Amino acid sequence: MSDIQQQVQQAIDRMVESGAERGVQVAVYLHGEQLVDAVAGVADPATGRQVTPGTVFNNYSIGKAATATVAHVLAERGAFSYDTRVAELWPEFAAHGKGAVTVRHVLTHAAGVPGLPADTTAADLCDWDKMCAALADAEPWWEPGTAVGYHGYTFGYLVGEIVRRATGKPISQVLREEVTGPLGVADELYFGVPAAEHGRLAVLEDQEGAADLMAGMPADSPMFRAGPPATFASAALGNRADILAADIPAGGKTSARAIARVYAALMGDVPGVRLISPERLREVTAVTAEGVDQVFGNPSSWGLGFSIGLPGVEEPVMSAFGMGGAGGSFAYGDTAGGLAFAVTKNRLTADFSAATQLIQIVSGH
Numbered sequence: 001m002s003d004i005q006q007q008v009q010q011a012i013d014r015m016v017e018s019g020a021e022r023g024v025q026v027a028v029y030l031h032g033e034q035l036v037d038a039v040a041g042v043a044d045p046a047t048g049r050q051v052t053p054g055t056v057f058n059n060y061s062i063g064k065a066a067t068a069t070v071a072h073v074l075a076e077r078g079a080f081s082y083d084t085r086v087a088e089l090w091p092e093f094a095a096h097g098k099g100a101v102t103v104r105h106v107l108t109h110a111a112g113v114p115g116l117p118a119d120t121t122a123a124d125l126c127d128w129d130k131m132c133a134a135l136a137d138a139e140p141w142w143e144p145g146t147a148v149g150y151h152g153y154t155f156g157y158l159v160g161e162i163v164r165r166a167t168g169k170p171i172s173q174v175l176r177e178e179v180t181g182p183l184g185v186a187d188e189l190y191f192g193v194p195a196a197e198h199g200r201l202a203v204l205e206d207q208e209g210a211a212d213l214m215a216g217m218p219a220d221s222p223m224f225r226a227g228p229p230a231t232f233a234s235a236a237l238g239n240r241a242d243i244l245a246a247d248i249p250a251g252g253k254t255s256a257r258a259i260a261r262v263y264a265a266l267m268g269d270v271p272g273v274r275l276i277s278p279e280r281l282r283e284v285t286a287v288t289a290e291g292v293d294q295v296f297g298n299p300s301s302w303g304l305g306f307s308i309g310l311p312g313v314e315e316p317v318m319s320a321f322g323m324g325g326a327g328g329s330f331a332y333g334d335t336a337g338g339l340a341f342a343v344t345k346n347r348l349t350a351d352f353s354a355a356t357q358l359i360q361i362v363s364g365h
Helices: 002-017 060-077 091-097 103-107 128-136 154-167 171-183 195-200 210-215 222-226 241-245 256-266 278-285 353-363
Strands: 023-030 033-044 289-292 299-302 320-324 330-334 339-345
Touching (some): 002 033, 002 353, 023 256, 060 320, 103 154, 171 256, 330 353
Antiparallel strands (some): 023 033, 023 339, 330 339
16 A cells, blocks of 8 residues: 555655646545555745645635534534424524525535625625624525535535534534544644644645636626625635634635545544444435536535535546535545545645546545
8 A cells, every 4th residue: 555655645746846736735544544644845835834744724615524524423413403494593594585494405505595795805704793694694596405506605604503503612613622623633624723823824826827717707607696706715815814714614724634534534434433323424425416506507416515426537436425625625535445535735726637636546536
């Protein structure tokens, strides 16, 4: 298996040397044993600070896996069920015909509220109460449960407020107490990173031409209904001190080894830590909702909080459950082989080509 470590190291070294990537981490666990712990490049080009296995990257949506995991741990404990109506916990959310929305709808991006108000600013994203009030007052785009559409930001506030109403604690506290603390990764996986820790973070940069890609989007794209350009994933947004410090559970700040360890633990492969039962794992990783995404227009298949399948693979890998992040990071678990994988990086690219190449090395897909 050291051969896989060597192949991964060579691959990410080439990515950095070619200029395609700036700084990269890759972690792989097999049945809870870490097989790959590879890093390359720099975390901060301004200082030359190198990436280490413990460097924390703001990786946008791969953090949704941690958000979903908190929900599953609480469901395992009986705090709520997947068929609990959100309004039972959060009565204000019932406004405008959303009373029938369930936790299951939220986890499968079927709740019908993928959009942020058109005037939402980056600072607003850091204001928990303001964002939750906007969601409670939102009018659904479709009848909840009848379609799917990626809830880019709203997924995090929805799950986070469900958790807060059920426990009386912010989701970041529950994450630490129930997931990252027991797994020994509380200082490498966060929603909001304490300001004193910001010097450890990798600095994000945009791939050349990223702004041109956005400029080419049609003005009537549902993407712009889902969120104004000020909220789109970019290096400038992801490096802001207020964004880094805020609980925004639509994303996360993590090392590759920390988020991969969460996937290993969900599959029951981390000794001494049982997050969910094997029966719940089967329910979580089964396709629960699918269809053409109402925001992005792509075919999508969702388990409970995880996309099903892998990027860049012709034949669907139905045993894989994971989340990609804007900028090309990706993490997943594969229940068929007990493999947990993550790649984190600080150059925000427009595709998952790096992840696809690395997944092929470690899994053969």
